[in-house]
Amino acid sequence: MSGWEPVIGLEVHVELATQTKMFCACTVSFGDPPNLHTCPVCLAHPGALPVVNQRAVEYAVRIALALGCTVRPRNVFHRKNYFYPDLPKAYQISQYDEPLAVDGAFDYWVGDERLSCRINRVHMEEDAAKLVHSGESGRIAGSDYSLVDFNRGGTPLIEIVTEPDIASPEAAREFLNQMRNLLVELGVSQCIMEEGQIRWDANISVRPAGSTTLGVRTELKNMNSFRFLQQALESEIPRQTAILEAGGTIDQETLHFDPETGTTSSLRSKEEAHDYRYFPEPDLVPLVMDPAFVEEIRAAQPELPAARIERFVRDYGLSRYDAFVLGAQGPLARFYEAAASGADPKLTANWTMGEYLAHINAAGLEPGHGHVTPARLAALVGLVVDGVISGSAAKQVFALMAEERAEPQEIVETHGLGQISDEGALDAVVARVVADNPAQADQFRAGKEQLLGYFVGLVMKATQGRANPKLANDLVRKALGK
Ligand code: ADP
Ligand code: MG
Ligand code: ZN
Numbered sequence: 001m002s003g004w005e006p007v008i009g010l011e012v013h014v015e016l017a018t019q020t021k022m023f024c025a026c027t028v029s030f031g032d033p034p035n036l037h038t039c040p041v042c043l044a045h046p047g048a049l050p051v052v053n054q055r056a057v058e059y060a061v062r063i064a065l066a067l068g069c070t071v072r073p074r075n076v077f078h079r080k081n082y083f084y085p086d087l088p089k090a091y092q093i094s095q096y097d098e099p100l101a102v103d104g105a106f107d108y109w110v111g112d113e114r115l116s117c118r119i120n121r122v123h124m125e126e127d128a129a130k131l132v133h134s135g136e137s138g139r140i141a142g143s144d145y146s147l148v149d150f151n152r153g154g155t156p157l158i159e160i161v162t163e164p165d166i167a168s169p170e171a172a173r174e175f176l177n178q179m180r181n182l183l184v185e186l187g188v189s190q191c192i193m194e195e196g197q198i199r200w201d202a203n204i205s206v207r208p209a210g211s212t213t214l215g216v217r218t219e220l221k222n223m224n225s226f227r228f229l230q231q232a233l234e235s236e237i238p239r240q241t242a243i244l245e246a247g248g249t250i251d252q253e254t255l256h257f258d259p260e261t262g263t264t265s266s267l268r269s270k271e272e273a274h275d276y277r278y279f280p281e282p283d284l285v286p287l288v289m290d291p292a293f294v295e296e297i298r299a300a301q302p303e304l305p306a307a308r309i310e311r312f313v314r315d316y317g318l319s320r321y322d323a324f325v326l327g328a329q330g331p332l333a334r335f336y337e338a339a340a341s342g343a344d345p346k347l348t349a350n351w352t353m354g355e356y357l358a359h360i361n362a363a364g365l366e367p368g369h370g371h372v373t374p375a376r377l378a379a380l381v382g383l384v385v386d387g388v389i390s391g392s393a394a395k396q397v398f399a400l401m402a403e404e405r406a407e408p409q410e411i412v413e414t415h416g417l418g419q420i421s422d423e424g425a426l427d428a429v430v431a432r433v434v435a436d437n438p439a440q441a442d443q444f445r446a447g448k449e450q451l452l453g454y455f456v457g458l459v460m461k462a463t464q465g466r467a468n469p470k471l472a473n474d475l476v477r478k479a480l481g482k
Helices: 054-066 169-186 227-246 292-301 305-318 321-326 330-340 347-365 374-385 391-403 408-414 423-436 440-444 453-461 469-479
Strands: 005-016 079-080 090-095 101-112 114-127 130-133 144-147 156-163 196-209 219-220 253-258 263-269
Touching: 005 227, 054 169, 054 292, 054 391, 079 263, 090 114, 101 156, 101 169, 114 169, 144 263, 156 440, 169 196, 169 227, 169 305, 169 330, 196 227, 219 263, 227 253, 227 263, 227 292, 305 321, 305 330, 305 347, 321 347, 330 347, 347 374, 347 391, 374 391, 374 408, 374 453, 391 408, 423 440, 423 453, 423 469, 440 453, 453 469
Parallel strands: 219 253
Antiparallel strands: 005 156, 005 196, 079 090, 101 114, 114 156, 130 144, 196 219, 253 263
């Protein structure tokens, strides 16, 4: 793809984890029997009036502040008019030219590179109801009829709109992954993707590399996993590039991603804002933000993943990559920090990223669950540091610790895994290993130094990894007269 560069902007939608809906007292739920959580407001009965959910505003402000946005003192809700069966009012209450917050930035990493994406705006709106299409595929194409479940209708929804600052499909994927971590950390949404709690559209254009003007963009929809997002963007770049190279122009349109073919197809020409006939919602007064309310929220913000990652580098001496693996998500970060408070932080990091992550992934556990508690991992690291057990014995202890509720020290004792640091106990083993390998012993004596590792390896094997490696080294040298 020489000579062309992609330009990507994202629109992220997040359903807030409030108890009740954005403008009525109905419960927010997922998976309940259809149309259980409805009332005259969210069913659009004539004369029913919306009331703003204060908790939703609070959550929205949390997001805005975490993204470094300016929370605007005056917010206005607008009606965005369109007809679709999932929207009984025939308009969505959203925000338009006086949104909640503007002008922020989100910092994220791709590999070791720290990137920043400007945030254009964060605004509040309400989710639509869910359409349930008949037929096996569950898709609208080929179904005989569709049913409407209004449980979701009116759920508080936040839209985060980025500037077109993202330069590759991979970066877009990382942006979303890390944005999701941030939102979970803020406690505003669980962001369960299977339940549609976080969704996104991607806008993409290409331009001659190095150019500063933007090309005509398309908007990609229907990518409900990070992989599909990346795939959809990757398929769109060569498509647009080929058109432009042939001297054609890009139609500004909305494209639908088909996971089965991995390509996009045209859904409709892109609508313009004026098509929606936005006008201020007459049933709601402008929302005037009390600065004290905003400051209270700012003061209560938790530490955010980006800051935590920096802190792990600074305080624990971790590499950027390790700090990212351990610090990007709250539950694992808390596990690691609890363990590192009781043992060498770097070794604890290695054990957490290695054995521990492998264990919880294999067992399908959330970090912090299961028998391996932070205190036990710290105790295990301590046993290695103190030379009570060897590194390889520690792996055996870890495996046993994952299976039974027991302290590492107990496991070492009951399974006889303690390190052999007693010269007398190792001498015999070394002597046997040397006697069993006369040819290698001669080569070593003749100067083939590399064979030291071979002998030490045999000693380790003979002791099931329990020999103190340093002592084994010394004894092998001694036995071979070196
Ligand atoms: P709309 O209201 O039509 O959806 P916006 O101006 O709000 O359009 O932009 C929507 C998204 O599209 C934003 O994330 C923005 O960064 C992105 N975007 C705008 N222009 C371009 C472009 N030329 N190429 C790629 N992305 C773009
Ligand atoms: Mg849009
Ligand atoms: Zn309701």
